[in-house]
Amino acid sequence: MKLEHPFDLAAVDAVRLARADPKEAQNALLIAASYIRSGESLPMGLAEWLADAIETAIRKPARLDPYNADPAAALLFALHLKARNRRPAKVIGYMVHNYMMCLIDGDQQKAISQNNAAKKAARKFDISVSTANLLYRKWEETYKEVEADMKANPDNYR
Numbered sequence: 001m002k003l004e005h006p007f008d009l010a011a012v013d014a015v016r017l018a019r020a021d022p023k024e025a026q027n028a029l030l031i032a033a034s035y036i037r038s039g040e041s042l043p044m045g046l047a048e049w050l051a052d053a054i055e056t057a058i059r060k061p062a063r064l065d066p067y068n069a070d071p072a073a074a075l076l077f078a079l080h081l082k083a084r085n086r087r088p089a090k091v092i093g094y095m096v097h098n099y100m101m102c103l104i105d106g107d108q109q110k111a112i113s114q115n116n117a118a119k120k121a122a123r124k125f126d127i128s129v130s131t132a133n134l135l136y137r138k139w140e141e142t143y144k145e146v147e148a149d150m151k152a153n154p155d156n157y158r
Contacts, residue, residue, distance in 0.1 A: 011042075096125055
């Protein structure tokens with residue numbers, strides 16, 4: 001059985017990261033172009049992202065470009081090739097947490113402090129040290145809540 005829309009992990013990642021990184025938006029557009037050129041269906045997430053951007057830019061340009069209501073400029077904003085304000089951090093909190101956790105809890109001879117792990121994570125993920133620490137603490141708290149719930153309600157996790 002052939003799927004109506006192909007699954008393309010590179011396309012999924014490019015669309016997911018497009019809001020935070022214009023290079024990822026460009027990558028998503030190049031992936032779309034290769035599918036269009038080959039006559040294949042666009043992968044589901046990529047098709048929706050592209051269609052939503054085009055429709056919004058053409059039908060409601062003032063939503064994306066409030067000063068000029070220019071569809072061309074609105075399309076650049078909708079595709080995340082341009083941004084009005086600071087772009088959101090492109091890393092996912094659990095990635096930072098897991099990276100830092102491996103540095104902190106890893107091989108006991110190579111284990112480092114949370115602050116030093118945050119410095120390394122900041123360089124690796126291109127974020128500030130305080131953001132790395134904040135993401136680590138948030139995910140650490142989330143993991144502890146899940147562990148407590150697993151102990152209290154083991155039947156929910158079978």
